[in-house]
Amino acid sequence: MGLFDRIKKAFTGKDDSEDKDLEKKSQEESEKESDQTAEANEAPAAENSETTPEVKSDEAAQSVEETPTEEPQDKKPATEPVKAPVQPEPVSKAEEVKKAPSESEPTETEHAEELREKPTETENKSEDTTVEEVTEESSDNSEIQEPVETEKEESESTETTESEAEPEESAPKDDVQEYDEGLKKSRNSFSSRLNHFLANFRSVDEDFFDDLEELLIESDVGYETAMRISDELREEVKLENAKKQSDVSNVIVKKLVDMYGEEGKEEDNSLKFSDNKTPTVFLFVGVNGAGKTTTVGKLAHRYKQQGKKVLLAAADTFRAGAIEQLQEWGKRDGVDVQASKAHTDPASVVYDAVKRAMEDDYDILLVDTAGRLQNKEGLMRELEKIKRVITRELPDAPQEVLLVLDGSTGQNALSQAKQFNETTDVSGIVLTKLDGSSQGGVVLAIRNELHIPVKLVGLGEQMDDLRDFDPEKFIYGLFKDLIVGTSNK
Numbered sequence: 001m002g003l004f005d006r007i008k009k010a011f012t013g014k015d016d017s018e019d020k021d022l023e024k025k026s027q028e029e030s031e032k033e034s035d036q037t038a039e040a041n042e043a044p045a046a047e048n049s050e051t052t053p054e055v056k057s058d059e060a061a062q063s064v065e066e067t068p069t070e071e072p073q074d075k076k077p078a079t080e081p082v083k084a085p086v087q088p089e090p091v092s093k094a095e096e097v098k099k100a101p102s103e104s105e106p107t108e109t110e111h112a113e114e115l116r117e118k119p120t121e122t123e124n125k126s127e128d129t130t131v132e133e134v135t136e137e138s139s140d141n142s143e144i145q146e147p148v149e150t151e152k153e154e155s156e157s158t159e160t161t162e163s164e165a166e167p168e169e170s171a172p173k174d175d176v177q178e179y180d181e182g183l184k185k186s187r188n189s190f191s192s193r194l195n196h197f198l199a200n201f202r203s204v205d206e207d208f209f210d211d212l213e214e215l216l217i218e219s220d221v222g223y224e225t226a227m228r229i230s231d232e233l234r235e236e237v238k239l240e241n242a243k244k245q246s247d248v249s250n251v252i253v254k255k256l257v258d259m260y261g262e263e264g265k266e267e268d269n270s271l272k273f274s275d276n277k278t279p280t281v282f283l284f285v286g287v288n289g290a291g292k293t294t295t296v297g298k299l300a301h302r303y304k305q306q307g308k309k310v311l312l313a314a315a316d317t318f319r320a321g322a323i324e325q326l327q328e329w330g331k332r333d334g335v336d337v338q339a340s341k342a343h344t345d346p347a348s349v350v351y352d353a354v355k356r357a358m359e360d361d362y363d364i365l366l367v368d369t370a371g372r373l374q375n376k377e378g379l380m381r382e383l384e385k386i387k388r389v390i391t392r393e394l395p396d397a398p399q400e401v402l403l404v405l406d407g408s409t410g411q412n413a414l415s416q417a418k419q420f421n422e423t424t425d426v427s428g429i430v431l432t433k434l435d436g437s438s439q440g441g442v443v444l445a446i447r448n449e450l451h452i453p454v455k456l457v458g459l460g461e462q463m464d465d466l467r468d469f470d471p472e473k474f475i476y477g478l479f480k481d482l483i484v485g486t487s488n489k
C-alpha cells in the first residue's frame, strides 16, 4: 500500500480502493433495501388493511416505488410496518463503517495507529466528505442517489458516537494537531493553487502538463520532482481514465505522496546518539538567521526535561550578540554553556567544550556555529576544522551534523542544502519556521532530490515548538484536504 493510501486509511479507516468498494457495496445494499422495502410493503399493507386505510397503503406503495429510501423516514406513520424489516440494514452498515478503522489497526504501522488515535474532528470531517463525494457522484447518475441517504445515516450515526467521545477534544495539542496547524498556510496555498489550476482544466493536453509543471515548481516541490510527476502523470492519467477535475486532482496528489513515500523507504529520520558512555555531539550549521541558536535552545530544553546533562558550545564567535543569545537560552533551559570572548577561534571553543563534556560526564553537547554563507569557502573550511577537532577527541562524534534551513524560504532552502551538502557531510536537516510559512512543499524536494533526512522541524519560536520529523504526519498536514477531502482548512 502506498503512502497516500496508508495515510488515507489511518485517518478515515479506508483507502481509495476501499472507498470505491464501499461505494459499490453501499449502492448494492441500497438496491437490496429498496427491493426489501417494496416486498415488505406489499405484505404488511395487506395484513394491516383493517387499521391502515386503503388509500394510504396505496400511497405508501406508490411512494416506495418512486423514492424508496426516503420512504421509511418521511412517511413514518403510514409505513411503520414497512420500515421494520428495512431498519437493520443502515444500522449494521453504519457500524461497519465505524468499525473499519479499528479492524484495520492491527495491520497498520505503529505510526498509523498513533495517527488513528488522533483527531476525532478529522474523522467527522472525513465521514462528511464521503457524503459529499457520493453526492457529487450521484448528481451525475440518478441511479445512485440511494447511497446518499444511506451514507448520511452513517454520517449521523458516526457523529453521535463521536460526540460521546468529545472530552478528547479538550486534550492538549498532539503532534498531528501541531503539524495540522503549522502547515495550514502551506496546505491552503497548495490546495488553492491546485484548485485554481483545475478550475481552468478542460482536457489533459500539452498545455495542461506545462501548467502543471509550473504549478508544482511554484509549490516548491523541486524542478526534478515536478518533471517526474508530470511525466508519470501522463501515463497515470490515461490509466486511471481521469475525466473529471476530482479524478485529476486525486491522481496528482496520490502521485506526489506516493513518490515521497517511495523515495523515503531507506530514510532514517531519527537522531543518532553515542552508543557508549562518551558524550553525544550534535553540530549545527546553516546560514545566518536560519534558526540554529533557537533550535539548540529548544533541543537543550527537551534533553534537560529528559534528565540528561546538557552542555552548549557558543562557537558562533562571529556575530555580535550570538554568545549572549546562547547564554540566555542556557539560563532559560537551566543548562551549562561553554563560551569565550567574541572573535575567538570557534574551533578552540569547541575543543574546550568537548574536553569539558568528556571530563564532566555530560550526556549531550550541542554546538552552535556562526551563520555562514554556503558559497564562502573560508567559512566552510572553518566548519571542517571544527569537525576535525571534535572527531580527534571523540572518534564517533559528531553523531549528527544538522543543517538548519529556514523552511519559509522554499527553493532557496533547497539550493542552500545542495551547496552545504557538497562541502560538509550533513547527516540531517532541521527545517525551521514552518509555522506561518507557505513553503512546506520543499520537504518533498529535499527528500526526492537530496536524500538527506529531515530530522527535526520548527513549528514556532517557543521552547516546545520543536518536533521530531514525522513524514506521515507532515504529509497529512500538507495535503490533508486533498487526501481525506475534508473541508477543514
Ligand SMILES: Nc1nc2c(ncn2[C@@H]2O[C@H](COP(=O)(O)OP(=O)(O)OP(=O)(O)O)[C@@H](O)[C@H]2O)c(=O)[nH]1
Pocket: 286, 287, 288, 289, 290, 291, 292, 293, 294, 295, 316, 319, 322, 369, 370, 371, 372, 404, 432, 433, 434, 435, 436, 457, 458, 459, 460, 461, 465
Ligand atoms: N516562527 C518561527 N521562528 C523561528 C523558528 N526558529 C527560529 N526562529 C526565529 O528566527 C530568528 C533567527 O533565529 P536564530 O536562532 O537566531 O538563527 P541563527 O541561525 O542562530 O542565526 P545566526 O546566529 O545569525 O547565524 C529568531 O527570531 C528566532 O526566534 C521557528 O521554528 N518558527
